[in-house]
Amino acid sequence: MIGSRNILVPIESLRVDTVLDFDIYLKLGKGSVLYREANLPFGENEKKKLIDSNIKEILIVGRDRKKYMNYVEEHLDEIISDESVPSSKKAELVYDCSTEIVVDVLENPESSENIRRCGKLISNTLDYILSDESAFKCLASVVSYDYYTYTHSVNVGVYSIALGNESGIKDKKELHSLGWGAILHDVGKSKVSYEIVSKDGPLSEEEFNQMKRHPEYGYDLLIKTAQLPDISYSAVLEHHERANGEGYPKGITLKDIGYFGRVTAIADVFDAITTRRTYKPALNTFEALYIMKSVEGHFDKHIFKSFVSLMGAQ
Secondary structure (H helix, E strand, O other), X not given: XXXXXXXXXXXXXXXXXEEEOOOEEEEEOOEEEEEEOXXXXXXXXXXXXXXXXXXXEEEEOHHHHHHHHHHHHHHHHHHHHOOOOOHHHHHHXXXXXXXXXXXXXXXXXXXXXXXXXXXXXXXXXHHHXXXXXXXXXXXXXXXXXXXXXXXXXXXXXXXXXXXXXXXXOOOHHHHHHHXXXXXXXXXXXXXXXXXXXXXXXXXXXXXXXXXXXXXHHHHHHHHHHOOOOHHHHHHHHHOOOOOOOOOOOOOOOHHHOOHHHHHHHHHHHHHHHOOXXXXXXXXOHHHHHHHHHHOOOOOOHXXXXXXXXXXXXX
């Protein structure tokens, strides 16, 4: 669980004329000092004082971390639409908020409210990516390169939205459906033994057979929440299918794999290759794309070509 540690956060995350239900501390050398207690309104004067004092970050103590992340989630649309907030700061806040929500989803995947929160998050992320040419580059610069199921889910969601757009999906509603399915593509792992999901090394045949069921587990969990549009489930069920039929869980070929499944498959493999595990180092973008290109028959060639173009531009 990500969680109880103190965190430094940008002052841009604090919205004027809101009440903060968490304490604000200022970093002072190796220590900190209480600047403003919880449950007090934060106004223009308070923000100006921080800016005039050249204070760019505030400290949130561990016990208030969850309250702060809930606050950011509530105001994320305002932060994204605020032209005074640098794109790099928006990317940090979108990513941190995304990670927090996915952690909640994996802890309680049967919660319709958590799935709705994911949907709203994807809407905000999509607004950011479509309204700011530097957004994807900024998001790509803050993704975690250490592999955890929750950060992997966020990374795949980001890559899938950008790739969907790059490969020709221009309808915002359709991109939202893609992103919603992609960020939840691994939710079924919550029903696989933790020892298998977190194993430091190759899985045994029996363990792999259990892992191969996670797309269907995810579908079963999500269908019960009745939140996602039908088209989103392709990303959940088919992200491990391969064009030549060598994937799982059904072993279908390209003609039967939905477009969202094809996109998410590329995003999923790329992120897995470019993140660190205890048993393997992360590869850089060029190495990852070279390996993916050299594996014949795994991916939709048109979409993969778009992905090479997208990542090459970064």
